Structures are given as structure tokens and as C-alpha cells.
Amino acid sequence: MTQHVTIVEVGPRDGLQNEKQSVDVSTKVELIERLAHAGMKSVEGGAFVSPKWVPQMAASDEVMSKVKREKGVSYPVLTPNMKGFEGARAVNADTVAVFGAASESFSQKNINCSIEESIERFKPVIEAAKSDGIRVRGYVSCVLGCPYEGNVSPAAVVPVAKALFDMGCYEISLGDTIGVGTPEETRALIRAVAGAVPVRALAGHFHDTYGQALANIWAAVDEGVRVFDSSVSGLGGCPYAKGASGNVASEDVAYSLERSGFATGVDLDALIKTSIWISEILGRKPGSKVTLARQSAG
DSSP states (O other): OOOBOEEEEOIIIIIGGGSSSOOOHHHHHHHHHHHHHTTOSEEOOEEOSOTTTOGGGTTHHHHHHHOOOOTTOBOOEEOOSHHHHHHHHHTTOSEEEEEEESOHHHHHHHHSSOHHHHHHHHHHHHHHHHHHTOEEEEEEEOSSOBTTTBOOOHHHHHHHHHHHHHHTOSEEEEEETTOOOOHHHHHHHHHHHTTTSOGGGEEEEEBOTTSOHHHHHHHHHHTTOOEEEEBGGGOSBOTTSTTOBOBOBHHHHHHHHHHTTOBOOOOHHHHHHHHHHHHHHHTSOOSOHHHHHHHHHO
């Protein structure tokens, strides 16, 4: 029996928020709809955060209001606090996401509070979401390394992941934010966290800064993880390593999994067309080796 792996498409949110230029609402809407048409069952739609801090995510409410939502597709939005949650609820978001970190320094610099304080902030969001029947996804940043502290041990990740899961997050996405992790480190991480959170509730979010993302995905697959975040065309550079790639490209992930016998439900040809389209709008080459190879082959 063919095993299924779910790809969570983060390009419209995590990808675009780390691109230098902003794109307009109609382009964001079309990108989200194209990705859903390409078979993605979960497409991040935006972030309800201050446009002062993340200008690329301005007008996420307008984007979510205009997207034609497909049946069976989830459109998560980032909601770091109650104000963000209320914005998401106003546009009938079906899933919201909260972000914690495994590094105290990253938490302080990224969301201006300690790890413990961030978890306290998420409690009312998760409680409100539960009462409204909205699912909550939890993210943990810097699970394999931090731009300020260097290496991060699994022992620092476990309590954060467990806290989010125990509060009611249905899934915990473990993020290698700066893309420094290796397969053996990934295996050790998954094994440690799976001792506190069921592996069925874990997802991998691997950046490709050091070219390790696909290898890390396969290490996580070997440990039983079946959900992975990726970004069409590799949208989103790494803000902590100038010029480096950030998110792993969805096309590369889908190609690798499908050719290895896993089902993703993704229409690779449609995804490649979307990758080329958004890359042309951004004025750059696609960040996917699969897309570049298909382009070269004509």
C-alpha cells in the first residue's frame, strides 16, 4: 500500500515574507489558488501581524477574503496573538498557526519575549480557536541551530514542542530556520521530540541554506514523519545568511517523494508552471532544481 506524505505549501506566507519585494493582493490570491489547483491540500494564506514589522504580509485580510477556497484544502494563517486571531476569525480562517522558538535569543529578537512568555501569549489564542472550532498548528523555530546561539540541542526543543501540543496544537512543525542541520542531527531531533509528542503529530520545516533540506526530509521520513513544509520555487531567502537559499522548493520535495514511491497528491506539472509564473513576477530564476531541469529540457 502506497504511503502518503502531506506537503504544506508555505510560499504565499513564509516564502513571500522573506522576499525583498512585495507583491500585490491579486498576485497573492492567484498564487494561493494556483497552488490549491496543483493539488496542495494545505496552503498558507498569510499572516495577521503588524505590517510595520512584516510589510510583505500587509492586507492578509483582503487576500483571505478574495481567495476562492477549494473543498478539502486548508488555508492556515499566522496569528501570534489575540489581535491576530481576531483578524483571522473575521475572514473565516479554518486553521491558524502560532510560532514559538527553541532558542531564547531568537525568541527575544524575533517576538520580543522569552520562550515561556511566548507560550503564555499563545494560550488565549488556542483556547479561543478551540471554542470556535478552528484548528491550531504550532511552529518551533531554530530546532537545529540559531543565528545568535549556534547549535541547539534536542533537549531545548522537546519542552517547547510538548507545551504547544499539550495546549491543543494538532501538529507541531519543527523548523530548521537557518538550514544548518544534517540528517543525523535531524534523526536525533525527531527521536527526542517523538518521546514527548506522537510522531504522527510532527512535521518538518527544513531550510536549504546549506543544501541539506532534502536529505533532512528523508531522515525525518525514516523516523516516521509524514508532513513537510516547503515553498513553491523555493520562495523566501534566508535573512540570516545573505544570498543563501531559504525554504526548500516544493517541486523538489514532490519530485523526490513521488519518484521514491510516496503519494503526495501534487500535480508536478501544474506546480512547475506556477513556479515559473511567480518567479517571472519576482524577476528571478526559479529556486527549484526540478523546475530548472524541466525548463532546460524544453
